[in-house]
Every structure is written in structure tokens, then in C-alpha cells.
Amino acid sequence: MMKTYPLVTALVLFCSCLLQAQDKPNLLIIHTDEHNLRTIGAYRNTMSEEQAMMWGKDVIVETPHLDRIANEGVLCKNWYATSPVCTPSRASMMTGLYPVATGSPVNDMPLNDDVITFGQILKDNGYSTSYVGKWHLDGEDKPGFAPKRKFGFEHNRYMINRGHWKALKEEENGVIVDQKKNKKGHMVFDQDKVDEKSFTTDFLVDRALKILEQDKDKPFCLMLSIPDPHGPNQVRAPYNTMYDHLTFEEPRTIYKEGDLSPGWVARKGKKHNTKPIKQNAMRQYYGMVKCIDDNxxxxxxxxxxxxxxxxxIVIFTSDHGDLLREHGKDNKGLPYEMSARVAFMLRYPSKIKKNKTIQKAFSMADFTPTILGIMGVDQSAYTFHGANAAKDFTSKKSVIDMDRTVYITNARSKWVAAVDARYKLVVSPSDEPWLFDLEKDPDELVNYYNDPEYKSIAKRLKDELYPQMKEFDEPLLKKGGI
Incomplete structure (x- = not known):
């Protein structure tokens, strides 16, 4: 009998380790770039028909797989980029800090060496950690495959620092861009030659699935950051012609000569776009969204x-939105909803009930402390600017409607804003304060700041905004004028 003890002991230890591994939830993050909320069915369902159909009645792209995440989990109605630009938003998401504290307050600035990401924390807690796709936190290197600084993501062979390449190829030494240069030296995407193996979205998902297959028997954390639907607006067949039957109307908020517009809208050298909406560009954007959903x-x-x-735990989110011609603007960088507000859906059947909605406002600074809280990871040794909202996600309530004000900022110190579930106050040295009532005026066309009925609301938001700006070292405060 004595000779069996080592075997029994080993078996007990093995079973104990196996149970511990099973107790740890896995984390899978699917992250897109410059993604307009109106192209996601689950978010259209939270809007009035007028808001959901911004480009015309039934001019929509169906997203059943993205919708499934929301239907089987929780949808956050008011999740904002801390700064609606790629690098600073990603920096906040990774660290739980505001961009200015990470070394990456504007695009192409690298993370400080000493910042700690959720990837590092999970790796230290026994997780296999992987990052696949666009990173944009290692400076100006382009494409910058597999950066030397991993920030806790031990498997980063498929990490791409920056660039929106449409075709990729894997060789023995790593990944390369599978596109040719034109006469001007630009990398050109040939839609006729790229397929479901080489198109970037498919390529990255294939690699993510390969990693998941390798790691499925141990606790894993994998972040898949898809560069689409960010421009250039091109997608592979059959998605490139899938929406040719649609005709896109101009958004109601399209800028017209003489319209009143906040001073912070017209960035230096960037005028309002008054040209007709580009039909093919919009159709291709829809195609990219559909390709993402299928993957x-x-x-x-x-x-x-x-x-x-x-x-x-499955999370779907984005770094920022895309105005897609609303207010006469394309892309991002402004505090308007479709630029600054992003999708955030989370499914975790073990702890989070189905069909849950959180109306409370959050920002990307809340991501790391919240996800660690949901996973039960001790975070007492770390300092975060964001809040741990795990209890909001795991509570038995179907709707979380408590109010909270979050602070968001512009990467170039042009404006700052305080946002809650209904109101948004934008302050800027280039204009008087603008106060939006997102319930009464979801198109964000009316400034209620000087309306006597909104005096107390404006004061409350200012009283909540300025202490946060001071606490998180907002650069605009140092410049004055607000």
C-alpha cells in the first residue's frame, strides 16, 4: 500500500490543479476599429426608427452573430472611448488609465515601458495570454509585426502595430503584408485576388482559432483586434457586392451652409464635407461589417x-466610432455619439444573465478594473483611474439604470466632455460650452447650455467634470481657456 501513496498524491494534485483551472473563466475579446453603432442590429434595437435608419429606411446590415452576444449577455448602451482616436482609446482599455498617464495620449505614441496591462495581470495569474491583430501602441513602426515589447501578451506573433492592410500572408519568419505597391509607392489591395484565407479579417480569425485550439484546455485570455471597418473601404468578394442594391441617403445632420456648428467641429484644415455621400464607400463599409459578423x-x-x-467571457467592443457623414464629418475625433460612443457587449453564461441592459455610462478606463473584477482577479496591488463595475454586470437586475458621469477627452486637447446616460456637456477653448440633451435631441443639433431650464443640469455636469479633469491631469486645464 505504501508504494501507491506517491501515485495517489500526484493524482490528487492533478485533480486539484484541473479544478482550479476550470474555476478560472476564460477571456475572449473581439475588438473592431472605427465601428459605427448603427451598423449593429443589437444597438439599432435600442434606438427609435429614425435613429436606427440614419441612411434611409431599411438601409441596414444584419449582424445576427454580434446580436447573439447581446441577447445571451449584457449590452451597455453608453460605453465611451476615453478619447475617440485609436491609440489613446486602446491605451486606456489596456491599462485602466486615462491616455495622458500611459504615454499614448495621441496616435502613434508608444506605451510607457512601466505601464501594466490586463494582459500582464492575467499572465501573472496563470493565464495563457495572446494578442492577434491591430495594436497601435508601439509608436510609429508600420506595420510593425510582433513588437518586442509584449506587455504581458506572451503570444504576439500576429500582433500588428499599425496600418489597415487588407491582405496578409504567413511565412516561416512571420507575417507579411500581401499587397503590391502602385506607381506612387502605395500598397494596393486587389479585390479580385484576395480570398477568405488572405483577407485580413479572415486571416486574423483563422490565427485566433488556431491559438484557441492550442489553449482550450487551460485558462486563456485572447484579444482579437480586427482593423476593419476602418478605411480604406474595401472588402473581399462576395462582401464587395453584397450591398450594391442599397442607396444611401444623406444623414439628417449633414452640414449645410449657414448651419450653426460648434467651434470644436472645424479642426484646422478640415472643413465640413458637403460633397454627395459616396455610395460605393458605404456599401463596402457595410460589407466589412458583414464579414466581421460572419467571422x-x-x-x-x-x-x-x-x-x-x-x-x-466573450466581449465585443471597438476603439471608437465613425461619423459616416453625420454633421458633415467622416471618421472620429469628435464628442458626437457616433464618434465617441462604442459597442460594448459581454456574454458570460456562468455569472451574467441573458438579455441584460446597462444604461449607466462607462468609458474605456473602466474596462480593465471591471473585467478583472468579473473574473475574480485580485487587483488590490494596482491603481486604476477607471471603476470596477463588476457588480453592475453580475447583479440579478435586468436593467441597470443608475446614473454616472464619465469624462472623455480629445487627443489633441481641443475639447473635453462630461457624459451621463442622457446629457453631454462639451467644453472647449474654441467655443462656449455646449450642452446636449440626448433624449430630446438625439441628433445633437441643439445647444441647451443657456436654456434656463437646463441651468442645474449644466452646473451638475461642470461640477462633476472639472474635478475629474484635475484628478486625471487633463492637459487642457493647463492651457486654460475653459
Missing amino acids: VGRILKFLEDNDLEKNT
């Missing part, structure tokens, strides 16, 4: 087929 379906099926659904 999300592949990922969800993998989790289902491998019995990983229950214990895997």
Missing part, C-alpha cells in the same frame, strides 16, 4: 463545439 459566428461556433461557452 464572429465562426468564433462562437468554436466555443460551442468545444464546450467552452459557459466558462468563457
Whole structure:
């Protein structure tokens, strides 16, 4: 009998380790770039028909797989980029800090060496950590495959620092851009030659699935950051012609000569776009969204087929939005809703009930402390600017409607804003304060700041904004004029 003790002991230890591994939830983050909320069915369902159909009645792209994440989990109605530009938003998400504290307050500025990401924290807690896709936190290197500084993501072979390449190829030594240069030296995407193996979205999802297959029997954290639907607006077949039947109307808020517009809208050298909406560009944008959704379906099926659904936290979010011609502007960088507000949906069957809605406002600074809280990871040794909102996600309530004011900022110190579930106050040295009532005026066309009925609301938001600006070292405060 004595000779069996080592075997029994080893077996007990193995079972104990196995149970510990099973207790740890997996984390899978699907992250897109410059993604307009109106192209996601789950978010259109939270809007009036007028808001959901900004480009015309039934001019929509269906996203059943993205919608499934919301239907089987929680949808956050008011999640904002701390700064609606790629690098600073990503920096906040990774660290739980405001951009100015990370070394990356504007695009192409690298993270400080000493910042700690959620990837590092999870790695230190026994997780296999991987990052696939666009990173944009290692400075100006372009494309910058597999940066030397990993920030806790031990598997980063498929990490791309920056650039929106449409075709990728894997070689023995790593990943390369599979596009040719034109006469001007620009990398050109040939839609006729790129397929479901080489198109970047598909390529990255294939690699993510490969990593998940390798790591499925141990606790894992994988972040998949898809560069689309950021421009250039091109997608592979059959998505490139899938929406040719649609005709896009100009948004109601399209700028017209003489319209009253905040001073912070007209950036230096950037005038309002008064040209007709580009039909093909919009159709291609829809195609990119549909391609993303189909690939999300592949990922969800993998989790289902491998019995990983229950214990895997699946998150879908984006770094910032895309105005897509609203207010006469394209892209991002402004405090308008479709620039600054992003999708945030989370599914975790073990702890979070289905069909849950959180109306309370959050920002990307809340991501790291909240996700660590949901996962039960001790974060007492770390300092975050964001809040740990795990209790809001795991509570039994179907709707969380408590109010909270978050502070968001512009990467170039042009404006700052205080936002809650209904109101938004924007202050800037280039104009008087603007106060939006997002319930009464969801198009964000009316300034209620000087309306006597809104005096107390304006005061409350200012009283909440300025202490946050001071606490988080907002650069605009030092420049004065606000």
C-alpha cells in the first residue's frame, strides 16, 4: 500500500490543479476599429426608427452573430472611448488609465515601458495570454509585426502595430503584408485576388482559432483586434457586392451652409464635407461589417463545439466610432455619439444573465478594473483611474439604470466632455460650452447650455467634470481657456 501513496498524491494534485483551472473563466475579446453603432442590429434595437435608419429606411446590415452576444449577455448602451482616436482609446482599455498617464495620449505614441496591462495581470495569474491583430501602441513602426515589447501578451506573433492592410500572408519568419505597391509607392489591395484565407479579417480569425485550439484546455485570455471597418473601404468578394442594391441617403445632420456648428467641429484644415455621400464607400463599409459578423459566428461556433461557452467571457467592443457623414464629418475625433460612443457587449453564461441592459455610462478606463473584477482577479496591488463595475454586470437586475458621469477627452486637447446616460456637456477653448440633451435631441443639433431650464443640469455636469479633469491631469486645464 505504501508504494501507491506517491501515485495517489500526484493524482490528487492533478485533480486539484484541473479544478482550479476550470474555476478560472476564460477571456475572449473581439475588438473592431472605427465601428459605427448603427451598423449593429443589437444597438439599432435600442434606438427609435429614425435613429436606427440614419441612411434611409431599411438601409441596414444584419449582424445576427454580434446580436447573439447581446441577447445571451449584457449590452451597455453608453460605453465611451476615453478619447475617440485609436491609440489613446486602446491605451486606456489596456491599462485602466486615462491616455495622458500611459504615454499614448495621441496616435502613434508608444506605451510607457512601466505601464501594466490586463494582459500582464492575467499572465501573472496563470493565464495563457495572446494578442492577434491591430495594436497601435508601439509608436510609429508600420506595420510593425510582433513588437518586442509584449506587455504581458506572451503570444504576439500576429500582433500588428499599425496600418489597415487588407491582405496578409504567413511565412516561416512571420507575417507579411500581401499587397503590391502602385506607381506612387502605395500598397494596393486587389479585390479580385484576395480570398477568405488572405483577407485580413479572415486571416486574423483563422490565427485566433488556431491559438484557441492550442489553449482550450487551460485558462486563456485572447484579444482579437480586427482593423476593419476602418478605411480604406474595401472588402473581399462576395462582401464587395453584397450591398450594391442599397442607396444611401444623406444623414439628417449633414452640414449645410449657414448651419450653426460648434467651434470644436472645424479642426484646422478640415472643413465640413458637403460633397454627395459616396455610395460605393458605404456599401463596402457595410460589407466589412458583414464579414466581421460572419467571422464572429465562426468564433462562437468554436466555443460551442468545444464546450467552452459557459466558462468563457466573450466581449465585443471597438476603439471608437465613425461619423459616416453625420454633421458633415467622416471618421472620429469628435464628442458626437457616433464618434465617441462604442459597442460594448459581454456574454458570460456562468455569472451574467441573458438579455441584460446597462444604461449607466462607462468609458474605456473602466474596462480593465471591471473585467478583472468579473473574473475574480485580485487587483488590490494596482491603481486604476477607471471603476470596477463588476457588480453592475453580475447583479440579478435586468436593467441597470443608475446614473454616472464619465469624462472623455480629445487627443489633441481641443475639447473635453462630461457624459451621463442622457446629457453631454462639451467644453472647449474654441467655443462656449455646449450642452446636449440626448433624449430630446438625439441628433445633437441643439445647444441647451443657456436654456434656463437646463441651468442645474449644466452646473451638475461642470461640477462633476472639472474635478475629474484635475484628478486625471487633463492637459487642457493647463492651457486654460475653459
